[in-house]
Amino acid sequence: ETGVTQTPRHLVMGMTNKKSLKCEQHLGHNAMYWYKQSAKKPLELMFVYSLEERVENNSVPSRFSPECPNSSHLFLHLHTLQPEDSALYLCASSPEVATNEKLFFGSGTQLSVL
Amino acid sequence: DQQVKQNSPSLSVQEGRISILNCDYTNSMFDYFLWYKKYPAEGPTFLISISSIKDKNEDGRFTVFLNKSAKHLSLHIVPSQPGDSAVYFCAASLNTGFQKLVFGTGTRLLVSP
Numbered sequence: 001e002t003g004v005t006q007t008p009r010h011l012v013m014g015m016t017n018k019k020s021l022k023c024e025q026h027l028g029h030n031a032m033y034w035y036k037q038s039a040k041k042p043l044e045l046m047f048v049y050s051l052e053e054r055v056e057n058n059s060v061p062s063r064f065s066p067e068c069p070n071s072s073h074l075f076l077h078l079h080t081l082q083p084e085d086s087a088l089y090l091c092a093s094s095p096e097v098a099t100n101e102k103l104f105f106g107s108g109t110q111l112s113v114l
Numbered sequence: 115d116q117q118v119k120q121n122s123p124s125l126s127v128q129e130g131r132i133s134i135l136n137c138d139y140t141n142s143m144f145d146y147f148l149w150y151k152k153y154p155a156e157g158p159t160f161l162i163s164i165s166s167i168k169d170k171n172e173d174g175r176f177t178v179f180l181n182k183s184a185k186h187l188s189l190h191i192v193p194s195q196p197g198d199s200a201v202y203f204c205a206a207s208l209n210t211g212f213q214k215l216v217f218g219t220g221t222r223l224l225v226s227p
């Protein structure tokens with residue numbers, strides 16, 4: 001496989017569930033990101049990892065917990081979510097954590113919280 | 115408060131004609147701008163970029179224009195093709211620190227045959 005792969009593509013969960021989103025990149029990049037896209041809103045940066053170390057946490061509620069075990073894999077652990085957390089969650093990677101680098105996005109996980 | 119604004123949620127154009135997608139920004143410190151294209155059920159893909167030291171960048175049918183004094187950029191697609199139908203996102207960044215793109219809300223382009 002090439003590029004950035006996200007699983008699952010769709011997820012429906014209740015507010016008391018615990019689930020995880022997975023992202024894998026096959027591009028040899030050192031930086032990985034989680035973005036959230038809510039309806040009619042801009043993409044919002046949630047987390048940034050550089051070489052498995054978190055370098056940015058954009059005031060994201062603690063019910064979202066990222067994990068980056070290595071530079072190719074990124075997880076987003078979800079627990080006790082709210083209906084307003086329903087959105088498209090996009091993973092992305094870039095060669096380095098630096099401005100002017102083009103992001104390579106996965107296809108996203110469409111999350112619905114009931 | 116949105117720093118990057120795409121005020122037109124949608125645009126319809128006939129095949130062969132020019133498509134012009136607009137983007138305004140409020141932060142004069144932004145110095146690098148990008149356009150991404152997104153098809154349904156796919157992630158955004160990079161399309162074209164421009165540095166603030168330029169006012170135009172061209173790549174095939176796609177040209178981005180930057181007007182720093184007006185804090186405005188636009189993407190021109192000539193000629194438009196049905197395969198260009200997608201959502202186009204404008205993004206801006208600062209040339210300091212790490213990658214932190216600020217995105218607009220997107221414009222859905224429909225190119226009809």
